Amino acid sequence: MIDRRPIILRIANAQGFWGDSPTAAADLAAQSPTLDYITLDYLAEVSMSILAKQRDRDPGLGYARDFLDVVQSLITVWKTGRRLRIVTNAGGLNPRACANACLDLLRKSNCPPLKIGIVTGDDVLPNLRAAHAAGKETAEFSHLETHAQLDTVIARLTTANAYLGAAPLVEALNAGADILITGRVADPSLTVAPCISHFKWNLNDYNKIAGATVAGHLIECGTQVTGGISTDWLTIDNANIGFPIVEVEADGSCVVTKPDHTGGEVTARTVKEQLLYELGDPANYLSPDATVSFLTLQVNEQGQNRVRASNSTGRAPPPTYKVSATYRTGYRAAGTLTIVGQNAVAKARRCGEIIRDRLRAASAEPAQFIVECLGSGDATAGVAGRRDDLFETVLRIAVSDPDKSIVERFTREMTPLITSGPQGTTGYAEGRPAVREVFGYWPTLIPREQVHPTVELLEM
DSSP: OOOOSSSEEEEEEOSSSSOEEEEEEEEHHHHHHTTTTTEEEOOOHHHHHHHHHHHHHOOOOSOOOOHHHHHHHHHHHHTTTOEEEEEEOOTOHHHHHHHHHHHHHHHHHHHOOOOOOOOOBOOOOHHHHHHHHOOOTTTOOOOOOOOGGGTTTGGGEEEEEEBEEEEEEEEHHHTTSSSEEESSSSSSSHHHHHHHHHHHHHHHHHHHHHHHHHHHHHHGGGGGGGGGTTTGGSOOOSBBBOOEEEEOOSSSSSSEEEEEESOOOOOHHHHHHHHHHOOOOOTTTSSSSSSEEEETOOOEEEEEEEEEEEEOOEEOOOEEEEEEEEEEEEEEEEEEEEEESHHHHHHHHHHHHHHHHHHTTTTTEEEEEEEEEEETTTTTTTOOOOOOOOOOOOOOOOEEEEOOHHHHHHHHHTTTTHHSSSSTEEOOTSSSOOOEEEEEEEEEEEHHHHHOOOOEEEEO
16 A cells, blocks of 8 residues: 655644733635644643643633634635645643534534544642641652652642643544644644554654654744744744744654745744754753753754754653642732833832831731832843943732732722822833733642543544
């Protein structure tokens, strides 16, 4: 039987974070008709806490509902008969509910039959609770950096999710999933899984998987690799930066590019800048699919907006999965006022002192109280010099405390400065600052054998 699979797999990323461009996926589909896959990454560390609050209000939620808009935008593409497959972690804490919502949307839109894959099993909160119940002082699941023990946060934990690897995603893709919805998955694995499935790699083809991991790392943050936040951002066409595409070959090497006639740029510099993003030890980039060495990696420009990344090397992944857990730590609020005129910085700092004195007098001083005079160097403390001779500054005061009432008291002390503060006070149209819940981050590790991913397939 003749193998008719293309020798190059074209994978794009249309979502670097929850809140990225809502039209990017449809734009990529129109701009690049040879695309095989689009990946979408919705989950930062804090995202799970937001989704937990959402699910608390409605058990049928807990996923990135914005993804439904992306699916809606692609229905016209699927109606043409084109097979464009989607891999996303938009499922958050509730991949099944996300999949069911997508299925309902596709049916109502008379979309041609598609298969929706679901990967779950990343929720390990029961594991953490069971470990604590078995031994309150256990060192298991201690904080990865501070080594604090689990019992210090166990009662306040809201989520705990392991970063799954590509293996269960490959199973879903091999079963024919057109839209694959997961919970927490390592960012590069969203790209690694299509490569393993398409090229029929073994799960221990570590050099090839290392290459795919590099490809996934390069596009996981969307337009960062095509010029976003790059060193020369001011010199590029930054109004319409194109989202990235990797053209992956059977040996795992790839070419990074972007659609024609879009802004931004793909150069050796933008690729190298993204390679360094969130990189610890370049000889040991840890993912659930492989331990990757960037030290052998070669980056070469092959033409305008075409950069080849090749020769990465890999070996077996760690015996553990990283876990991202979150817990409730209290409440916060932040307010701003603009101070204009002579001695603006001195006036703004005095405003901060007044509010703090009032809170102390009311026995309501927050655990954390930060005063910043933006423009004076406070936002870059220790990097740039301080300036107190500004004619205008933005006063920002932020507080946090475990006691919500203390934070609420602060919000009532901010607005009186509109009339009792210095002349030249403006920028108060938003009224009192809002009180928001604060979540802490608890990174830890879990043995791989304690995590049991599951794969389901829904058909229209």
